[in-house]
Amino acid sequence: MKNILSALVVAVSLSAPLYAQQDSAMLSKIYHESFYNGQAYDNLRYLTKEIGHRIAGSPKAEEAVLWSKSLMEKLSFDKVYLQDVDVRHWDRGEAERAVVVGTNEKLNVLALGGSVATPAEGIEAEVLEVELLSDLRKHGEEVYGKIVFVNKPWEESLVETDVAYGLNSGQRSRGPVEVAKLGGIAYLFRSLSSSAIDDYPHTGGTRYVEGIDSIPALAISAVGGNRLSDILKENPKTRLFLKNTSSWKGIVHSHNVIAEWRGTEKPDEIITIGGHIDSWDVGEGAHDNGTGTMGTLDAIRTLMQLGYRPRHTIRLVFYMNEENGVNGSLKYGEIAKEKNEKIIAAIESDLGGFAPRGFDIKASAEHVAWIQQQWKPLFEEKFWVSRFLKGSPGVDSGVWGRHFPNTVMFNFRSDPHRYFDLHHTAKDVFEAVDRRELQSGVAAIASLLYLVDQQIDKLQ
DSSP, X not given: OHHHHXXXXXXXXXXXXXXXXXXXXXXXXXXXXXXXXXXXXXXXXXXXIIIOOOOTTSHHHHHHHHHHHHHHHTTTOSEEEEXXXXXXEEEOOSOOEEEETTTTEXXXXXXOXXXXXXXXXXXXXXXXXXXXXXXXXXXXXXXXXXXXXXXXXXXXXXXXXXXXXXXXXXXXXXXXXXXXXXXXXEEEEEOOOSOTTOOSOOOOBOOOOTTSOOOOEEEEOHHHHHHHHHHHHHOTTXXXXXXXOOEEEEEEEEEEEEEEEOOSSEEEEEEEEEEEOOOOSSTXXXXXXXXXXXXXXXXXXXXXXXXXXXXEEEEEEEESOTTTTOHHHHHHHHHHHHTXXXXXXXXXXXXXXSSEEEXXXXXXXXXXXXXXXXXXXXXXXXXXXXXXXXXXXXXXXXXXXXXXXXXXXXXXXXXXXXXXXXXXXXXXXXXXXXXXXXXXXXXXXXXHHHXXXXXXXXXX
C-alpha cells in the first residue's frame, strides 16, 4: 500500500510539469506561426488604406462590416453572420476653426464626438480658463456668455497611461453640460494627449442632457492649449473665434460581425473574443481599433492553421459603435441574455497594437492568483509578456458583461507609452503600427485563447 501511495504522489507531482511542457510547446508553435505567416498586418493595411476611418453609421463603417465578414468566411468557421444594430450617425462636417481675434493666430481643434454646431457665422467671445470643471463654481456669473477652456495637463509621470486618461476623460464628456448650466456658449477642452508637445487635437465622445442647452464642444491640441493659456495670461480679455458644422444625421441600420468556431466537447459553452470595428472619423483607426479586430481574427486563424480543435465554442465578435454609443455591445449582450447563453470567458483587444505586455483580468482574486501561478510563467520568460493583474474587462466586454457577472474576462494590454499620443487623432494611421509588435500581440492573444479553452474549467 505504501508503494502505491508513493507512486500516486509522484504521478500527481509530475502531471503538472508535463501539462506545462505541452502548453509551452504549443505556445512556441503559436508564436512561430504568427511571426512567419501572420496575416493581421496585411489585413490591417487593407482596412486602413482601402477603407480608412469608419465612424458608426457611415458608408465606410458598412464597407468595413461587409469586408470583415468576407475575411471570416475565408476561414474554417462553422458560422459567419451579421447581427443587426441601429446606431446614431454623427457627421463632423467641414474642418473646424479656432482663431485668436486680433492676431488671426490659428489653433488646432477638432469637434468632440456628438458636438452640435456653432451658428453658421461661428462664435466669437472671451475665454475663461480653468483647470477643472469644479472650478466653475468659483466664477459663477463670470461664465455667462464666454467660451470656457478647461486646461488640465496630462499627468506625464504615470506610466499607466490609461489611468492618466481616466483622470480627465470625465471632463470631456461632462464639460458641455456643466458649462451650459452657467450660461457658457462653447466648451473648449485640452486634448487627452500623453505628450505636451503634441499639436494634434484628439477627439472623443461628449454628451448632452435634455433640458440643458446644447453648446458646441471642441478639443484643442496640447500645444494649442499651452499657447492659448499664455495668450490669456498676457490678455485675460482675449477673444476667440470658433466654428464647426457637425451634426447628428439620424438612425442608421448597421451590424456587429460575428463568426463561430464550434467546440468539440462543450459547444454550448462560449468564449467571446474580439473588439470594435468602428473608429473615429480622423486618421485611419489603425491602433484604435484596427489592430484589435485584425489581431483577434488572426489569433483564431493561427490556431486553425496549427490544426487546433477547440473544446468550447469560440465566438469572434466585431462590435459596432464603441466610440460613440456602444450600441453594438449593448445589442450583443441583450441577445445573448435572451437566448440564455452560457458565455464562460471573454477576451477583448482595444488598447492598441504595440508590443504586448499582458492582460487585465476580471475575475476573483483567487482565480487571478491561479492564473499568475499557472499561466504567467508560460509567457513571461520566453515571450516577455508578464502583466496578469486584476483589472478592467474592456469597454465592450464590460457593457455586455453586466448580464454575465460570472464570466471571466481578459483585456489585452500592449505597451502603454505611445498609445495616447495617437489615440483619436489624425496620427492613428497604418504607418504607426509595427508588424513584429502586432504579430507578437496576435501570438499572445492566441496563446491565451488556447489556455482559456483548455483550462477554463479550473476557473469555474
